[in-house]
Amino acid sequence: MADLLQGSLGHVVVVGGCGFLGHHIVQQLSHNVETRVSVLDLFTNRNRIDSPRISYYDCDITNLETVREIFAKTKPDVVIHTASPVFSGPQNELMYRVNVVGTDNLLKAAQEYGTRAFVYTSSASAIMGPVGTDIINADERWPVVYGDAQPEYYTTTKVLAEKAVLAANRTPATLLTCAIRPAGIFGEGDVQALPGMLTASRKGQSKFQLGPNNNLFDFTYVGNVAYAHLLAAVALMHTHKLSVAPLDSERVDGEAFFITNDQPVYFWDFARTVWREAGDKVAVDPSKIWILSTSLGLLIAGIMEWIFWIFGKTPNLDRSKVRFSAMSRYYSIDKAKKRLGYEPIVDIEEGIKRGMKDLLRREAEANAQKTDKKGQ
Template sequence: MAARNPVPSLGHVVVIGGCGFLGSHIVSLIIKRHPDTTVSVLDLRTSSNRNASSQVSYHDADITDLDLLLKLFSQLKPDCVIHTASPHFHLPPAVHDKVNIGGTKNLLKAAQETGVKAFVYTSSAGVVLGPQTELVNATEEWPMVTGDAQPEYYTTTKAYAEIAVLEANRTPASFLTCAIRPAGIFGEGDVQLLPPIIGAYRKGQTKFQVGPNDNLFDFTYVENVAYGHLLAAQALLHTHKMLPTVPLDHERVDGEAFFITNGQPVYFWDFARAVWHECGDRLPLSKVWKLNADFASGVGFLLEWIFWAIGKTPNLTRKQVRYSTVYKYHNIDKAKKRLGYAPLVDLDEGVRRGVRHHLENEAKQAQKKDQ
């Protein structure tokens, strides 16, 4: 029998935001796939999503505090930093500036000054999506949409942070960086994508859809996104060993951005119906009411004004209408060729895992209330 290929250690990895949704999955996957790797988690609060492995240590830290980061990095001496931390999408612009841009620059400075070899940044596939743009097999060569052209301020700050990360590559020459751009992340512990879709099922709203459902959309299971980050870290560390040799352009990972998706774009409402089916919905398509997108957008505009007056958010907004009717899928050939990426979990299985986890948690919470 041929000997198994040894699993490479990533040395000492610091996961920024490692108690969050994506970050905690990255920590778990490191433990699973790279058992000789030491992991340190830095997060604003490290009380949730903790991994029980003895390989993992936890440290409360605010990435907007440069002095604290320099102190921690000097103590931990990481080989690699994976930066997933980001504030909630709906927080004020000043918070996004402070954390996404300022915090990322602090992390870069701390990493550069303490001998970190590899820095992987979690960007967003949304950095190339504008108000009039449709993403059809979008590649990393598509221009970023920022500033006044970008309606989502959060996305602008993610783009500026990505630019800072890639510009920091090879400064110093031994410091290597790259960016991962995931699209539509969902899975166990998801608080943004699956909960509102499942909530629509609970409210009996599965009989409605906006638009004709002819727009392909990328949804990505969280473990696949985590895997993309680990492949990027591994590639940067391998490149570091080869220094001062510089990889050929068509092989290069450092200084580059990569889209990571499931590679299975689906019609938008088909994904929602897959989630609803896993919840128990069996409504036939013949019973579905198709709302005209322009009409729905007008209703959303009206509801936004009414609910704004009472300080609440309506169930239907113009943003939701556009999100559910726009083409938004990406080409992942670059990640396949340069990182060796291929999804670990297909879309159907990812939906099953994510929904079942959510429903089990709901049942546990209900049981606690009854006790």
């Protein structure tokens, strides 16, 4: 891949740089010969990129002293903070500690050690209400939903962190911050979107469709999200060079930006493309698809929840999944286009192909390991 940056970003710390999104950011930064990268992650033994310009540090960001030590050593110009626990279950304590306390620690260190640009990976869910509430062409004017109004605690912690990051803008005057809110990330290294859909296909669930499939959805290729982070960092560094404060309509610092592939697609069309790449023959034949209305889907999911509840288990299909697959959820990214100069660099279909190639390879490796173990 070519160098996407023009000029140097100096010394960049990528927090969570061994994670799904983080390692794509590190990858893109690695093509710029003038930029030095330090990766901070809880475990730095996965997704490593071998380059003399990249150093790896094991770091638990919930521990302020460790963070301070590394910042004292690296003195980064730019911090890109992508670290976040995987969205799953009600692990409230961990979510709060990583997203809120961890982000606060990073901000403190950035303020103390003279960081100039701080880019935070927020979430497009920040404006999302209860699952099933449509999001139709929403933009940054939509208010964030958190606290009592936000049914997902994970999202509340992301919003709190985003608020802290944006509040730290220009405090001190040499620190500029902004937040990127990506919607539905997928791609190589994906542990949620594509694997979830592949599992559904392997279990034969791909022959069902919930709802009439008129709901548009944003899915965003991880490489585009990574690219948006670089653009944001560049824009913040550029803002430093301005002799006067930027116009409100051009500002990047202190602002949040939705990032998508700018290609909203009908929810099940995305899934069917994934299933087509997985070689699923049933899911691509419209005559073999069972279409259940949303209300019937909710009823069945409700009964499943009851039955599984009796046996003390959680079903694969629950009502929130039904609502999720029947809701609209897409954004307008005009602000990012205008202020960051963002345009997706990889088409959604190409992104699915790349992501599935990687996922099928991982699946094959896992299967091979299983048979190896059986053979022993």
